[in-house]
Amino acid sequence: MDVIVCVKHVPETAEAEIKIDSSGKSIEKAGLVFDINEWDDYALEEAVRIKEKFGGTVTAITVGSEEAESTLRKCLARGADQAIRVDGKAFEGSDGYATAKILHRAIKDMHFDIILTGMQAGDDGYAVVGPVLAEMLGIPHATMIKKIELGEGVAKVNRELEGGLEEKVEVKLPALFTVQTGINEPRYVSIMGIRKAMKKEIKVLGLADIGLTENDVGEAGSWIKIEKLFIPPVEKQAEFIKGSPEEVAAKIAEIIKAKGLV
């Protein structure tokens, strides 16, 4: 089984304070820690597990600048055999659609049985790259996958629906699956793995290499264009309780008591 896994290098923002930058179209990136997109991390793990069970190769690919190489190095350290980075100045402003076009051109002549990627990225959250890429490649797809069982020419996959429900679907291979978090437990990288990964070459492709023009990518080649970012309007604001931890705890306890819950 040859597996391609599409990954994205994103800022970790779940616990960080976010500020909008002076352009109003992006956030201030300084001080943020970048890493592999959380969903892609699970996709990568699933790819490596498939290789371990069935043999074959894992190729990690990303659309991103040189900084994104740390994410590809992580993929190599975790068990990917090769890594490709597609880079270009014109890519800036690409939405999920334009990104899928770039990936399509880079992937279309490669051999693969399965393509995996995260169901969405933690930064822009479009949730479109996977299925768009599948449509461009002319292969079936299934999204929000919680389980993959591979058979002869087909895969049985569990898709996450709402409220704890899942559906089991059979999909013909080759196919693309977008992975939901929690599908597996991503492994830690061994020191050996990191050392080996540092020596591996990362292939870099540019706009011309993939046969696209500037009009195909970036804002020009996208479905949607960001006009401005703004902090979500607050409908209701919590009353903030201030003081030392002990004072705060005492006040909360009183509030809970006043409601008759203690």
Add this chain to the structure above:
Amino acid sequence: MREIFVLTEHRRGQIRDVTFEMLTKGRELAEETNTELTAVLLGKDVKEYAKTLSEYANRVLVVEDTKLENFNSEAYQKVLANLINERKPLLTMMGHTSYGVELAPSLATALNLPLATDCIDLTFENETFFVTRQMYGGKVNVRAVVRKSESYIATVRPATFQPQKPESMNGEITEIASPLTEEITEKRFIEYVLPPPGGVDITAADVLVGIGRGIKDEKNLPMMEELAKALGGVLACSRPIIDKGWLPSDRQVGTSGKTVKPKLYIAVGISGAFQHVLGMKNSDLIIAINKDPNAPIFSFADYGVVDDLFKIVPQLKEKIYELKGQKA
């Protein structure tokens, strides 16, 4: 007259709420753009639904086929592509749900129409289509302009629009012959997989301590358990805790877990992504503890504490026992 399509989402014998939310927003958009609202209904033996939908839309288009009995994006895409090509709606809306996420991107690609996903607002201004959506787990909103097109597709975030039944709407029901003459070969629905029966019913608890990514490590679970115990409540959680396997999936609150309405919900280290908030925002009293002052959870909480949860939680447990006149 041109139309706005709303794709009906239904599963296991029920029309899902997001459908009525979209029909409500769709009606507003139809008025603004001088178009008609059309509910699109695909399924098998779904005429009953068509009647309900006709009370919300100018028209209901019904396509029935055994191949449409359960949702299958391959089958849905073929039918919708036909309908969109023939009728050229100004906009096609579907839920940003497990169905919409599976269907919309490939449909839009196949039809070469622009798609905006996970929209929390949609508006046409001077014949330009604008959407509002969120980034960074709901910490930032984005206003975006959609590439000019004759027809657009958008997925709409569930529970964003309040469903309202119009006073007098009696849409015409039109049956359309299924275009699915060939077998659906690439993707096949097998079965629904129900969640395993759980040990703890968090929907029955009066007090829930909801924990999230902020608790950092599994070794901090006992500290949270102790707070829950002091309050006579149980632990619930957001998605990352389940993904890491620290609590069983029956403790998950949110769109992919349970909806809870306890008397008290203490959110500890939960930033408040909408997937979680939808499951707990109707709790009687919400107290949130988070170190990020801009965490979205604070716009849903009654009381907020911006501090290190590891300092607050043990103190809070002590104070609760003090009030109860017990020793921890």
